[in-house]
Structure formats: C-alpha cells, structure tokens
Amino acid sequence: MTDKNIKLKEESRAPVSSSVQKFAAPQNEKAIGATITVTIDDKQIKVPMGTTILEAAKKLNIHIPTLCYHEDLCVAGVCRICAVEVEGQRTLQASCAYPITAPITVRTHTRKVRQARRHILDLLLSKHYGECYACARNNNCELQALAKEYGVDFFRFGHPDKPRFEVDRSSYSVVRDMDKCILCRRCVRTCIDLQEVGVLEVAGRSEASKVETFVDKPLGEVVCINCGQCINRCPTGALRANDPADEVWAAIDDPAKHVVIQTAPSPRAGIGECFGLEPGQPLTFQMNTALRLCGFDKVFDTNFSADLTIIEEGTELLIRLYKALVQKDKSVALPQFTSCSPGWVKFLEHFYPEYIPNLSSAKSPQQMFGAVIKTYYAKLMKIDPKDIVTVALMPCSAKKFECNRPEMCDSGFKDIDYGLTTRELAQMISEAGINLPAMEKSDFDDPFGTATGSGVIFGATGGVMEAALRTVIELVTGKKVENFFDHADIIPVRGMEGIRYAEIPIKEVGPVPDLVKHVVKDWKWLKGATLKVAVAHGTANAKRVMENIKAGGKLSECHFIEFMACPGGCIGGGGQPIPTSPAIRAARARAIYAEDTAYEVRKSHENPAIERIYNEFLKEGPCSHLAHKLLHTHYTPRGKYIV
C-alpha cells in the first residue's frame, strides 16, 4: 500500500560547491577488508574502510576541534583546524577529509598540531572584526569556543579595529555581517549542496576571497528563499536572522497596543535548547507563562490556524479533485502543493513559477491567524484592529519575509506585524530575567485555546500531510480514521527520508458532512479511488520531486504533495536553536509526535474553536467568499530575476 522510501534519479543535482568527493565504502561491512584498524593517540579501533579520522576519533571519545565540518554538509577540509599528524606523512592531515584506507597511526595533539591549530585561530581572529559581547552568537559561537579551548590570550597576528564590509540588512529574513565571516563555507555548502538554491558562492582569491551573492548584490535582491539554513550552520555571527525584538518590546511597552502572540509547534520543541536543556524537551506551557510575564496580552496557539489551514486546504483539494474527476476539468492543477512553508513557496516562485497554479491558495497558518485576529477576534473583543499588534513565534526566518509580503494585508492591516524566531524569543525571555524551564505551566488563551494534535505535527516533515489525511479520511468515509490507522498515526507519511510516497485507497464513502456540503453533494465519485500523496523536505528534495513531475514521472500522478523548505520540516527551521544536526532534529520531531499523542482532540475538524469560527464568522464554510478573502492568497511568478 505504501512505498515509503522513494528513490529518484540524482540527475537533477545542482553543481556541487567544490570537490564533493566521497570515498566509496564497501557495501557489505562483513566482507574481507571491509574494516580496518586505526590507532589514534595509542587507542585502537576497528572501523569500516573509508571512515574519516574524525569519525573514528569520535568513536574513541577523542575530541578533535572542527570549524568547517558540519554533520549535515559535504566535507570541505578548508579551515584545517582539525589537522592531525598521521605517522609517515610529511604534512598534517585534515581529519574530517581523510578517509582511512590503511592501518594508520594518528596523533591528535602533538607540538605541530597544537601550533597549527593555534596559528589557524590566530589567523582567523586577525580578520574577525567585532566584539564578542556585541554579537548575536555570544556564548554560542564556535570560533569563540575554540579560542577558549586553545587558550587564546592575545592576538598574535593582530585584530581588526575597523570593519571592512557593510552589514547587509536588505533581506527581511537574513542579515549578513561579512566582517565576522571566517570563510568556512558552510553557508555556501548549505545553499548549494544541502538546499540546492545556490545564492551564495565564494568569489575572489586569497585574502580577498569572500562569500558573495550573484555579482555581490544585496541578499534581498537575489533568489534567496529565506530558509535560514545558512544561519543554522554558520559557526559565528556572520549570518543571523533579522531580529524585530526591539519593535516587539516597544509594542509591549505601549499601553495603547494590544499585543498578541501566536506560537507555532516547533519553537516549543526547541526553545529548551536555548536554556541548556537536551533537545526534545518541549516547554509549551512554561512558555505560555513566560510570554505573559514578558507582557504579551494574549498567547494563542498557532495550532488553531493550522487546523484552519487543514480545513481550507483540504476543502480546496476536494474541490480540485471533484473538478478534475467528475467535471473532467482539464485546467485544474494537480497535484496540489502545500503552501505553509514560505521558503518552499518562494523556491517555487523562483525556480518553478509555471507550477504556481498547483500551490494551494490557502495561506500559511501564521498568516491565517493574523487575518483572523485582526477581524474575527477584534470584533469579538471589541478592539480596534489598528491597536492590535500581532507577533508570530516561528521556527522560521522565511516567515519574516512572508509577513511582509504586500498581499498579506487582507484584514485591512498588516495581518502579522512581526515574525519572531525561537532564538529571538529565548533572548527576550532571558532579557526579562525569566528562567523558562522553571516556569509553572499555563494554558493558551481563548477563544483559540483548544488545539489539536493535528496542528502540532505541522512542525515535523509529513505532519501537514498526516493532519490533512486524518481530516479528509473522516470527512469522506464518515468513519473514524482509527479504523484505518492505529491510533490515527499515519505512519507511512512519517519519517526522515527525503521523499516519501503513499497510496491511500478509498474503499468506502459516507455521507457528506455539513462542513463541506456547499462544495460536493456526495462522495460516490471517490469510491474505489486511490489517493496518492507524497512528502518532501529540504528544497533539494523538493527539486527532485519537481523534476520528476516535470518529466511526467510517478509523482506527477499524485493528488497532494507536502513540501517543506527545511530539512526535517519546521523543527529544523532557520529560526531554531543552533546547533542543528540530524539527531537534534529527530529529537525535536519525537517531542512533537509525543505532544500529538497527548492531545484529546487530534483531528482538525473536531477542534471546537474551528467549529465555532465556521458557525459564527466564516458562516458560508471553507473556501467560501469570506474565507477566500481572509484565508487565501495569491503568488508571484518571480522567476530568477524578480525578487
């Protein structure tokens, strides 16, 4: 029934950033010669052929410092801080880039190694302009940590007292301060190899080399999708998100303003990391208390609008399917693509603008909530919407761009005023002197208080799809989804595989529920049909899916595809705590699914607040005129030239 791990051709791969080479390790680990013994600092370990010295050292609990190395990225071997001495070799070797293919003996802290590492730090510091205490990455900077580790107590080769570059603040999402760049090229590899967007590249030679956009344009004027994955992998403060905390504080301090904050699922799964907790420990309800202490007037759960998104997007899908299958309307664009990841939306607008009709017109949960707050909520609370300031706590840097899209003013005001990342909120909380993990728990505010598990799992890749399927299956069959999937866990769409595909056969249909009666009369036309869905996370995988669709491949037969710009989905978003790694993202995802299980209501259409808003406000139902005005949007075919 499902084909979870779909493999697509690698041909569409973008040019690699530079020299990405992998040692071809033997497939069978038990084959003769498949393993090899390596000696590191007199300790021995047997490792598979082709294991790097760094990986082998990790297994032995031997610490080797790294800067340009990142678990998510291809090896560069450019910073040289991980240099080690390999017996019999004249030069030191970069342990991150050295595959072990012979029984070598390695020493990790000889005189030569220590001297080289110290020199490398001294050289980097001789170009690293800025003071640590005036940096967004103070105390979370890999260069700073290494300077401490290696006892840097003076600047051997000097230290700049003047900036060389202007800080690039042209992007709504990402700020680039090249004076702090140490040319580790992680951002370049993130952009080219991990995300396959390719906005950043190294230009110039020698000391003049620097990370540049196309012809050194401001970041706001190139095809950057604002995913912020480069920020998450920058070892220093050279890349950071555009922080609106000052404006948010100003709004809080203004007694005339009613400041509401909505919090997305992923930040609560990650924010603990900013307060020293291990990844995967959610602080949902502690955060509610802290936010009120900070001075927010209301704390809402984005899960409400995630549920709203499911209803709108799900209805849209049913309409599309009806038009395509029953009315045989050839102009209907299928598969329908999700639109809640603003990085993905901009990626599509730039690189596949001809597929804009496939994008769901439903706004993202963040923007739906903004429009609802400044209309429905304002009316309910009798507050003039001009006095409402909407803040969105998101795991995302692209959300900052999204809320500044000119079309996102359907309430008559800017629907969302500020997008705040997990990191930035952690900073505000600590500025308010609050120890977040020690906070007592408190609930979200009404009238959007009750959330569902479906909203929560939006944070992990596959979550939107799972939430949508739970609702669609129940609406269509009239039966509990638990009849088809144990505990309503739709396992086939879960996981961390880059692209997942699933088929859901619709064997039986029920009566059409009231919610969508204005859309279809009966479900007969769906009986016996097979719903084909796919999930992709990370724009590199999204690109693979798009190329497959373009070529008329298997995925072009899909009805609905979930796309997330960031690896792992929102839990790996560009606004989440730094560092990131596959293990950290998996831990955050586990926290999200645990929260889902704990909810009493786990399906969007059963959310009482949702029922209420369709009864009281959006009376004509999902995808009706008013719903379209407030909850749906349109897109811009940007191509590679319009930003």
Place this chain on the structure above:
Amino acid sequence: MSETYTAPLTFSKVKAGKGLEAALELDRAGVINEITASGLKGRGGAGFPTGVKWNLAAAAKDPVKYVVCNADEGEPGTFKDRVILTDHADLVFEGMTICAYAIGAKKGILYLRGEYTYLQDHIEGILRKRREAKLLGKNAGGKKGFEFNIEVRMGSGAYICGEETALIESLEGQRGEPRNRPPFPVNTGFLGHPTVPNNVETFAWAATIMSKGSEWFKKIGTDKSAGLKIFSVSGDCKQPGVYEFPLGITIKELLKAVGGLDAKAVQVGGASGSCVPAREFNRKIAFEDVATGGSIIVFGPQRDMLKVAENFMEFFHDESCGQCTPCREGNGKILEGIHMLQQGKCSMHYLRELCALGETMQLASKCGLGQTSPNAFLSIVKNFPDEIMGRAGAAQE
C-alpha cells in the same frame, strides 16, 4: 620558433612516432613496465613516479578514464613547457597517446595556460595533423580497438589551476580549487573517473623512453633521479634560456654552463622552491637533494634578498585560492612581515613567530601551494639573516 635561447634538446633527435609504434607492439602492462623501469618521475616538480601513477590508473576499475596534460605552466621562472609545446608538441601528444593506451583511456585533455593562448592554433594544427595521420581517433596508430582523442582546453590565468586537482575542478567548470586528497585523481579524477595528470615534459619523456628504451634513460642521472631534465634558467646569468641536463647535476656545474658562477644564491624550483645560498652550490639538483620542476633563478651579488622574498610572497599572496586558512591568511601575514623588515620594524620575536607560521603553512595547508609558499621566505631568513635584519630605522628587540 621560440625566441627563448634553447640549448640542444634530446627531443629534437627523437624520431616522431617511433615511441608510439614501440608501445603499441607491447601490451598495456608492457608499456607500464617500460616506463616504470626507466625510473621516470613527474617533471612538474612533485616527482611522483610516472610508472606507478599509470599503473594505479590502469588498475582502477572504470570503463571511462582520462589522460590530462598539465600545460598550465605558471611557476614563476618556468618556461620550458612553452618551449616544448612550441617545438615538440607532437612528442607530447605521442606521450599522451602512449599513456592512454597503457591505462585504457579514450580521451585526453591538454589544459593550456591562459597566457599561452597564442599557442593554441599551433597546437590545434599539430593535433589536426595527428588526426589526419590516424595517430588519433579510432584504431589510433593502426592499433585495432584502440581509440583516443585529444582536446585542448584553455585555462584562465589562475596559478592554482596548475595544481592537478584544481586543474580538474577547472576542467569540470568549477572554481579552480584543490580537492581533498585522498582520493587521488588516479582513482577519482575528471568527472569522478580515473585520471592521469602529467606535466608536458613528462609526456615528452615518456614518448622518448618508449622510443629509446628505458635502459638508456635509467643510465643517466642518479639512482633516485633518473634521466634528463629540462631547465628554465633565468635571472643574473650570461645565457638565460632552456637547457637540458642530467638530474644529479650540481648547482655549481649548472651555473657554470649558464654563466652565473658569481651568484650569491639560486632559487631552485621556482617561487615555491627553495633558495640555495652560494655555500651550498655543491648540492645536487635531484629529487633526493634539491628538487625542482625545472625553474632556476640566479641571483647575482647585487640582488636584495629581502626584495626577492617580497617578490615571491606578493605572488603567492595574489595567487592563493583562498580556500584554506593557513594559505589564505598566512601569505599576507608573511608579506606584511617582509614590509616590516624593510622598514626595520620587525622585531626578532615577531620574525620567529612568522617563521613558525611558515612551518604551520608548510604542514597544514591543503595543497602544494600553501605547503611551499613560505619556502623562499624561510630559506632567505635562514641563509641571509644579516642581509634582511637591521634595515633603516631598525627597531631592535
């Protein structure tokens, strides 16, 4: 022909086509054995045994292999490849063809230095003639089933692209930057396929060896450095130009031949080589003593050695690809230090720091550029301390 003075070269006496003919009579292993037996080592400077390199590529299991001729001759003071390509390009292509036969490659690429664009037509003309003579193409050299073609690709003036893996990156259309090694090009080279990159001169010698026999070559030179070598001699001597000497020749003998016996130092191996002072002129030019890719720069008694160091460091400061930290930042620091020395503002203490930095660059840089760029500076500091210290307004420690 070339305006550069050129001493008589063995290449002039080699009968065209004879080497290839001899090679095609052998099987692939036979060719590699012959090259290995000759003791030929790479003439680009690193001196890797050519037979071993060919054998590794031949052993690699991949139906697609490449032969790359590195004609990105960019080392300051090196111009012998230009002369070889001007006068003996045919022999170079013959060597490439022999290599292709030995390793099983169908395609060869000559990567020509951007500044040598004027040679492109001449080289393409020779290739055309070879194609017409059926020495290239299907059944090349009349050998059934042996197919080989050569294409000329132009560099764009970056010194680093002379480094073999940067050259391959450049061929692939990437920014010319060295790769991590291992894996080496013989396993993972151009487009991920086994590739033999050799210097222009190496291919010419390979063809010569196949023509004259490995015994002839092996007898010349020293045990570890067999055969003849082409030198580019420049600087303060009576007759700069291109010379051929057996390896193992002492610097003194060489200076005598070029009319530079009054030299106070000789830079052997170009900017990335080492600066040998007069008292060491009895040293041999050979892989086991003073290694060289063929560049000899003679410094007469009137030369300012600090100026020499400055000149070299300016070159590297300009040409580092900027990829790895030691080379990107280190060259600039040493150049700064030289300027400080010139103004008498460099303390002994800081000079020691710079020498240690030089050692780090030699040890920790990613490729040969950074690993050798401090050589000239370090050897000048070591051999001419009196000359570089105590300049005007000296601030002594």
